Amino acid sequence: MQERYDPKAIEPKWQQRWQQEGLFKLKGNGEKRYVLEMFPYPSGKMHMGHVRNYLIGDVLARYFRTKGYDVLHPMGWDALGLPAENAAIKDQRHPADRTRENVAQFKAEMLSVGYSYDWEREINTSDPEYYRWNQWFFLKMRELGLVYRRMSRVNWCPGCATVIANEQVKDGACERSGDQVVVKRMPEWAFKITAYSEQLLQQIDQLTEWPERITSMQRNWIGKSEGAEIVFKIDGADAALTVFTTRADTLFGVSYVVVAPDHSLMSKLVNAKTAEQVKAFAADQEKKAAAQKKDEEPEKEGVFTGAYAIHPFTGQKVPVWAANFVVSDYGTGAVMSVPAHDQRDFEFAKKYGLPIKVVIQPKEGDKLASQGLAAASTEDGVMFDSGDFTGLSSEEGRRKVCAALKQKGLGGSAVTFRQRDWGFSRQRYWGTPIPIVYCEKCDPNHEGISVPLEQLPVTLPRIDVAKVLTGRGEPPLAKVPEFINTTCPKCGGPARREAETMDTFVDSSWYFARFLSPKDAKLPVDPAEAKRMLPVDVYVGGPEHAVMHLLYFRFWTLVMKQLGLVSVDEPVKKLVTQGIVNGPDGRKMSKRWGNVVSPSDIVARFGADAARTFVMFAGPPEKDIDWSDEQVEGCSRFLGRVWRLAYAQRDCASEGVPAGGETGNALAIRKASHKALMRVTEDLERLGFNTAIARVMELVNFLTPMAPSADKAEKAAMAEAVRLIAFMLSPFAPHLCEEIAADYGATQSLQARSWPAFDPVLAAEDSVTYAVQVNGKLRGQIQCAVEAGEAEVKAMAEKDGAVAPHLAGKAIKRVVFVPKRLVNFVVAG
């Protein structure tokens, strides 16, 4: 054993040995644990956020292996997507070449940190053998009616020259490029995720090991709303407007109906006089909406359409307006306005001089009058001036109104969701080609002909970057004749391929299942493997994926179940969302602030073990942490102390297991180490990595001052302690620990051995410090035997020198006794 701790001398050695011995491979038997971290987009370099993300998974994977589980811990590359293509446009290099280099560099960095991945299962989404299965899923889902083509208003990013999902728009700007998003009408492909909204919502209840903030975001995102649909016939036209409302009890207070400016029935509502006005209004609103920034509540504006709607109960005619506060793709795109009981409607009515009528009275207090109302009264109450429904509570009224509507055939109760379908076509090159062909002869309506399964994969053509990746104009693939021109699978005549590619969220929606059979050529997922290995036991990633990826892959799991590929309803049992690693200044690491800390620099300076230990010690996994060079140095010093301890005590390295009959310090050493082992084990089970490390520090601090002993029992106790430290620390600082364990006689890697069990007798305390309080204030402390009874402890406490003065001359009213904790004297005065 060397005297000096030199991470550079030991780390590469162990990294090599682990891979050689195949220690991180799945064995195929025993109880399984599937630990997965969100796979990265392989940008050039790993940053600290990555390091932490994979470390949380790695510590668990390493711990689970020693606990005897059959652990799957794979890694792959989310390699398709916008960044690679944008980079390609910028420097005119083919995305495939860049990706290959980036993957190599990223992987080398991962290896240098000592992550315990099974690299034989590595996958890469830009590999045709991966994305062919995206195409396979597309075709299967099309058969199931879960894929469709729609004309839709899409978010168009002028910078990326592509359609982006609602979820990818932030503050009216493209999440990636920051360009102002404009509204454009285009055909696009969509997945019918809304067919599963209800199920996705219901099953959130099963996600008991997900952070509540994530499940609550998903609930919000799905946005189930229960209410009623109410049909308003249009006066003098063969048309009817259906509105959605959660307040059917306010139906008798309707003073107008509002539709979205681009409502599908608009042409039937307008007349010769209003048509132009409405059209101009709609165009104007669209322009304003595109320029809209966050936190700016737009002025409510509207225009009368010229039509009147007939109230389903009173037969009264109310005007139909078009207004900017109604969105076309939520509910039915039309609402009934009840100004007295909805603030938005109230403001609009005031502005345009529309009637306001109170139909809900508060349960208690003064009655409301329609005249001079200062604001809408949105609380539930009692129905008023509402025909036969007058006097009903809001809640009962809603039920009765719905029932009556249903009877009349003019609506009824209804449920609506905020969640939209997932538009997934992208006008991009670096994505999965959509396996569709357009043939003028067989498919004159351009619905798209599915490429037959046996013709998959439709591979991305190798392109002339300069010609194709210009970043503007028609989709890149449309510029590649040898790709776009093909033959129709039906008639064999000339046809054109779909030029659009898939959203990369498709890739990440099922990759967790591909790791189970990464080379399977028959199916995307081997159902037998899936049955054994799913769900993922622990999934680690950033909370920023709460509503996109984490919802899409739940959806995909339901589809895979339907296809008989998997047998679980949910992909992930426990979700861990890790906090951000900020710069030393507490700000987000970025070039802008010049506070970026590079993992490879840190590994080069302090070694992987010190970097790993710091990242885990800095705080609990889900919390943001600030990078701190001083703290890393502290961790490095700590590892040095561990090394020095092992070195100083090296004479005991040949000792075997303690044989009992402890002499000298042996018992104290054994008690300390077993107690530490107990607590570290508990901490690891509950993901308390920072406190687990602290426990080992305590033990090391306790052992460091002890000089090497000649006493046989003490030597054995010390050898045991060092070996236990190596085990306890091995998930965090695996290289150092392997080295020490080997020096202390281990012939196998720690990853091939079993996590030691602590001796409960040794771990137990044998004396207890009682806190003694008088009226809840700490006045003294006493040492008692663990088995000391209540009476004995109380008597001791009362006589204690520090306590007695506070009790002198006072009547003890009560004595609270908490076993092994404290005694509290409650005295008068």
Next chain:
RNA sequence: GGGCGGGUGGUGGAACGGUAGACACGCGGGUCUUAGAAGCCCGUGCCGCAAGGUGUGAGGGUUCGAUUCCCUCCCCGCCCACCA
């Protein structure tokens, strides 16, 4: 506007309703050294020489006892948002 987190020393953070501040950083002192670095040892919430007092964003409540539970409020972060 709605939802969800969070607020503890100079700093990162610990604390099943039971001794607040484990562990670490920083700082101060000591030891070793010709000197330094690295070790090692001691101290370190705040006020106070001390006795003692005080202290977990603010205020109230429950309790023998509250960082922890309840109510009101303030601040910070994240997510959603003319959603009918």
